[in-house]
Amino acid sequence: MKTKTLAALLCSAVAVPLAANAVDLEVTHWWTSGGEAAAVAELAKAFDASGDHWVDGAIAGSGGTARPIMISRITGGDPMGATQFNHGQQAMELVEAGLMLDITDVAEANNWKSIVNPPSLLDACTIDGKIYCAPVNIHSPEWLWISNKVYEDLGIPVPQNWNEFVASAPQVEAAGKIPLALGGQPWQSNLAFGAISVAVAGLDVWKKVNVDKDMDVAAGPEYAAVFKAAADARKLAAKSNVQDWNQATNLVITDQAAAQIMGDWAQGEFAVAGEVAGKDYTCLPGLGLNAYLSTGGDAFYFPKLDDPEKEAAQKRLAALLVAPETQVAFNLKKGSLPIRGDVDLATANDCMKKGLEILASGNIVPSGDMVWSADVQKQIEDLMVEFWSSDMPAEDAQAKWVEILKSGL
Amino acid sequence: MLYGTLFIVCIYYILPLWVMVMTSLKGMPEIRVGNIFAPPVEITFEPWVKAWSEACTGLNCDGLSRGFWNSVRILVPSVILSIAVASVNGYALVNWRFKGADVFFTILIFGSFIPYQVMLYPIVILLREMGIYGTLSGLVLVHTIFGMPILTLLFRNYFSSLPEELFKAARVDGAGFWAIYFRIMLPMSMPIFVVAVILQVTGIWNDFLFGVVFTKPDIYPMTVQLNNIVNSVQGVKEYNVNMAATLLTGLVPLTIYFISGKLFVRGIAAGAVKG
Amino acid sequence: MADGARRNPLFRNLTAKLAAVPMVLTALVVFAGGTVWTVVYSFTSSKLLPKLKWVGLDQYERLWGASRWLVAIENLLIYGVLSLVLTISIGFMLAVLLDQKIRFEDTFRTIMLYPFALSFIVTGLVWQWLLNPEFGVPSVIKAMGWESFELDLLHDPKIVLYGLLVAGLWQGTGFVMCIMLAGLRGIDEDIWKACRVDGIPRWKTYLFVIVPMMRPVFITTLVIVASGIVKLYDLVVAQTSGGPGNASQVPAMYVYDYMFQAQNLGQGFAASSMMLVSVLIVLIPWAYLEFGGRKRG
Numbered sequence: 001m002k003t004k005t006l007a008a009l010l011c012s013a014v015a016v017p018l019a020a021n022a023v024d025l026e027v028t029h030w031w032t033s034g035g036e037a038a039a040v041a042e043l044a045k046a047f048d049a050s051g052d053h054w055v056d057g058a059i060a061g062s063g064g065t066a067r068p069i070m071i072s073r074i075t076g077g078d079p080m081g082a083t084q085f086n087h088g089q090q091a092m093e094l095v096e097a098g099l100m101l102d103i104t105d106v107a108e109a110n111n112w113k114s115i116v117n118p119p120s121l122l123d124a125c126t127i128d129g130k131i132y133c134a135p136v137n138i139h140s141p142e143w144l145w146i147s148n149k150v151y152e153d154l155g156i157p158v159p160q161n162w163n164e165f166v167a168s169a170p171q172v173e174a175a176g177k178i179p180l181a182l183g184g185q186p187w188q189s190n191l192a193f194g195a196i197s198v199a200v201a202g203l204d205v206w207k208k209v210n211v212d213k214d215m216d217v218a219a220g221p222e223y224a225a226v227f228k229a230a231a232d233a234r235k236l237a238a239k240s241n242v243q244d245w246n247q248a249t250n251l252v253i254t255d256q257a258a259a260q261i262m263g264d265w266a267q268g269e270f271a272v273a274g275e276v277a278g279k280d281y282t283c284l285p286g287l288g289l290n291a292y293l294s295t296g297g298d299a300f301y302f303p304k305l306d307d308p309e310k311e312a313a314q315k316r317l318a319a320l321l322v323a324p325e326t327q328v329a330f331n332l333k334k335g336s337l338p339i340r341g342d343v344d345l346a347t348a349n350d351c352m353k354k355g356l357e358i359l360a361s362g363n364i365v366p367s368g369d370m371v372w373s374a375d376v377q378k379q380i381e382d383l384m385v386e387f388w389s390s391d392m393p394a395e396d397a398q399a400k401w402v403e404i405l406k407s408g409l
Numbered sequence: 410m411l412y413g414t415l416f417i418v419c420i421y422y423i424l425p426l427w428v429m430v431m432t433s434l435k436g437m438p439e440i441r442v443g444n445i446f447a448p449p450v451e452i453t454f455e456p457w458v459k460a461w462s463e464a465c466t467g468l469n470c471d472g473l474s475r476g477f478w479n480s481v482r483i484l485v486p487s488v489i490l491s492i493a494v495a496s497v498n499g500y501a502l503v504n505w506r507f508k509g510a511d512v513f514f515t516i517l518i519f520g521s522f523i524p525y526q527v528m529l530y531p532i533v534i535l536l537r538e539m540g541i542y543g544t545l546s547g548l549v550l551v552h553t554i555f556g557m558p559i560l561t562l563l564f565r566n567y568f569s570s571l572p573e574e575l576f577k578a579a580r581v582d583g584a585g586f587w588a589i590y591f592r593i594m595l596p597m598s599m600p601i602f603v604v605a606v607i608l609q610v611t612g613i614w615n616d617f618l619f620g621v622v623f624t625k626p627d628i629y630p631m632t633v634q635l636n637n638i639v640n641s642v643q644g645v646k647e648y649n650v651n652m653a654a655t656l657l658t659g660l661v662p663l664t665i666y667f668i669s670g671k672l673f674v675r676g677i678a679a680g681a682v683k684g
Numbered sequence: 685m686a687d688g689a690r691r692n693p694l695f696r697n698l699t700a701k702l703a704a705v706p707m708v709l710t711a712l713v714v715f716a717g718g719t720v721w722t723v724v725y726s727f728t729s730s731k732l733l734p735k736l737k738w739v740g741l742d743q744y745e746r747l748w749g750a751s752r753w754l755v756a757i758e759n760l761l762i763y764g765v766l767s768l769v770l771t772i773s774i775g776f777m778l779a780v781l782l783d784q785k786i787r788f789e790d791t792f793r794t795i796m797l798y799p800f801a802l803s804f805i806v807t808g809l810v811w812q813w814l815l816n817p818e819f820g821v822p823s824v825i826k827a828m829g830w831e832s833f834e835l836d837l838l839h840d841p842k843i844v845l846y847g848l849l850v851a852g853l854w855q856g857t858g859f860v861m862c863i864m865l866a867g868l869r870g871i872d873e874d875i876w877k878a879c880r881v882d883g884i885p886r887w888k889t890y891l892f893v894i895v896p897m898m899r900p901v902f903i904t905t906l907v908i909v910a911s912g913i914v915k916l917y918d919l920v921v922a923q924t925s926g927g928p929g930n931a932s933q934v935p936a937m938y939v940y941d942y943m944f945q946a947q948n949l950g951q952g953f954a955a956s957s958m959m960l961v962s963v964l965i966v967l968i969p970w971a972y973l974e975f976g977g978r979k980r981g
Contacts, residue, residue, distance in 0.1 A: 069621050076543065078625070094733070186926075241839040414781065425854065505697050519967055522915070561707065586697070665801070
């Protein structure tokens with residue numbers, strides 16, 4: 001062991017002055033769609049330009065397919081150089097088991113503490129005061145996307161918030177359109193519920209339940225209102241029978257549905273279809289009620305490799321991911337927000353700008369990934385799937401929901 | 410009547426293949442407006458070219474071609490090893506019955522019911538302890554293990570249908586375990602070997618889970634690329650490319666079926682099913 | 685040499701025993717060992733990584749309180765019984781049809797068998813397409829003039845299981861047909877002659893004479909088909925992802941989701957232990973019949 005550390009020291013001492021040691025680093029992620037792949041290409045380009053080599057290990061099919069593979073490889077003793085995770089509690093145990101590389105020195109050298117905004121992103125990477133991941137982007141799920149054309153045809157103004165939208169729904173339905181488009185995959189029901197709860201309950205109540213974990217509030221009247229709103233939304237989405245989220249977005253784009261609750265990544269779909277924000281569609285962050293966004297996102301973790309050269313390369317990659325140029329190039333392609341407030345996204349579109357404003361004003365809440373364990377979230381997801389696809393009364397759903405939250409305390 | 414029934418049944422079997430082939434030969438505009446059963450108005454091989462050599466997996470835009478040889482590299486040793494082991498198992502179970510053989514065999518059959526996902530963790534730990542995690546040999550071993558139950562069952566049934574006198578005569582002549590296996594059993598069991606090869610080629614070629622969990626990107630099989638092409642949900646789904654990719658991936662087992670369908674039935678008929 | 689063997693039975697047929705080592709190791713270490721390992725860890729609170737922190741039967745209590753798990757079990761029972769009965773009976777009937785000395789037998793057989801060469805993922809995707817109410821088979825039937833035709837085997841929670849069944853049968857019946865056909869070919873011509881002489885109708889001969897004679901064939905088929913049903917996963921994921929809602933959930937999906945998405949290994953292991961136990965309940969009588977019967981005979 002001692003000789004190994006000594007060797008590591010010697011090697012890194014040699015490696016730093018040379019610095020030209022090109023190292024192959026395998027990076028696994030689940031960004032395989034058009035826009036995502038283009039964004040990853042920016043990261044790879046930057047890494048290759050710095051003299052190392054990015055070996056791409058993309059696995060499609062979202063985190064559900066990719067994560068078991070990543071975890072197996074890390075626990076199997078054959079880890080990759082870096083891997084994507086949603087930051088928060090997902091990778092915590094791997095860190096606790098000592099399988100992940102501590103990159104606190106990189107964070108300190110590059111002053112991440114003061115540049116990463118919101119700071120909660122960095123907190124999510126921090127375990128026992130040490131930093132284990134490099135955040136790369138921010139995604140917020142609490143958006144309502146509305147087709148302007150549907151409302152023009154009806155001759156009524158485009159709703160400016162969730163309540164107006166619900167009020168307009170009977171007219172939309174009378175015109176033979178689906179008021180709310182919702183894909184059938186489990187995470188989408190969950191996302192819709194999450195968005196509705198932040199918007200309807202408001203920040204204080206939300207925080208009491210999800211951050212302070214006050215179960216009395218969770219069982220109380222504020223959240224009863226949330227479940228009531230969700231039950232309303234359920235009726236509006238009854239006729240929507242698509243699976244993928246982008247098929248649901250497509251219903252809004254083609255004006256077959258009036259609106260969809262979906263994350264900020266939906267604007268990529270509108271952009272591809274040639275629609276213009278404000279003219280063809282309207283985006284309402286926080287469903288237009290409470291302009292709060294939860295800020296989840298993606299981060300890269302670096303499994304421990306017994307190879308000082310690779311470790312140096314991992315740290316170079318970590319620094320690079322947060323660097324301003326990489327942040328701009330990556331996030332413009334990805335359609336997400338950068339994790340630092342000091343970069344200029346001049347080319348951002350209307351919706352993205354709205355998001356940036358909210359971010360700058362600090363109206364943000366931590367994402368579910370950060371406050372609840374994956375287990376609790378999965379159970380909530382199962383509950384939501386059942387709730388949205390059946391006629392379970394709102395009160396029952398609330399009671400079950402509180403039970404699940406309690407199991408995660 | 411007989412042919413009428415068969416004809417209708419065949420429509421059920423043919424329809425999906427028909428739709429796949431037709432769709433893979435259409436352009437996207439035609440797919441959007443047209444009937445999925447109609448033959449293409451304008452035949453295009455673009456989707457096939459794209460699926461084979463252009464479709465992107467993350468940063469690598471070389472389609473399925475990247476995984477093809479990897480799949481072959483995985484397939485050949487896995488098929489050979491798994492069949493060799495299973496045939497020896499069957500032979501030992503039938504002709505050299507030892508104490509507890511039935512117990513082990515029962516456990517094997519039980520093993521065939523275990524969902525693969527459940528075994529991921531134990532296998533990861535096992536391969537890690539053996540030091541072959543992430544290598545080709547590790548994956549070959551996994552395929553051998555999971556192919557063993559059904560193959561052993563087939564070989565056992567086959568060998569038990571061979572006349573026992575042959576074996577006894579060889580024993581009297583002083584032939585040992587391997588001598589009897591190679592000189593008498595092997596030459597007589599070509600039909601069942603054909604069946605085993607077909608089953609294993611299909612299973613291993615179509616495997617995604619093991620291929621992706623137990624190897625590294627540079628030896629990922631073709632199915633990983635297929636998954637990446639088919640499962641990327643963002644943007645417009647290119648159904649024609651998906652179908653072409655699906656057909657291309659299925660080509661190897663399909664060819665084997667079309668060529669050796671006759672041998673397959675003959676192999677099973679030759680005794681694989683006589684208990 | 686014979687003396688030596690008698691003195692120590694352990695070394696009798698040493699080569700044969702050595703040759704069986706891979707099988708014994710696989711059976712003991714992988715299948716039995718893996719199962720025991722799974723069951724042991726199902727009594728722990730393991731999250732992302734397996735850890736021996738005992739929680740007794742907590743995971744099982746939670747499992748049997750989870751409505752998703754109950755739905756999954758119910759679905760597997762319905763699908764399993766239907767699939768088992770239909771696969772075997774359709775497979776047998778097709779084999780009988782092909783056994784009537786028809787022309788183009790090879791062609792027919794190849795057509796029925798080829799789906800077996802495709803993976804479940806592909807099967808699920810293709811049928812997802814074919815069953816789509818907007819552009820699949822239902823829309824074609826509508827276009828042919830049957831305006832009121834409504835059959836949504838993908839999105840109607842009441843019948844979505846039958847959509848899976850249609851796809852599952854498409855993939856699996858051909859293989860069963862081949863096994864059955866092979867079995868039929870193995871029946872001695874004399875038996876047919878004898879039945880004809882006795883004036884027994886053909887269908888009765890099949891049902892009461894041939895089927896009992898093919899018992900081993902049916903058992904082999906049963907093992908192969910049943911093991912596929914218990915493991916049912918890929919097809920569901922590709923065709924319906926368990927939806928709409930939880931309507932087409934199956935146990936293997938629950939196991940996988942809780943092991944890896946929820947990162948609650950203990951819960952996933954508890955679910956898989958339940959699956960393995962139910963397999964054992966079916967398998968032990970089988971092993972008893974198979975081996976117990978033979979020894980006596």
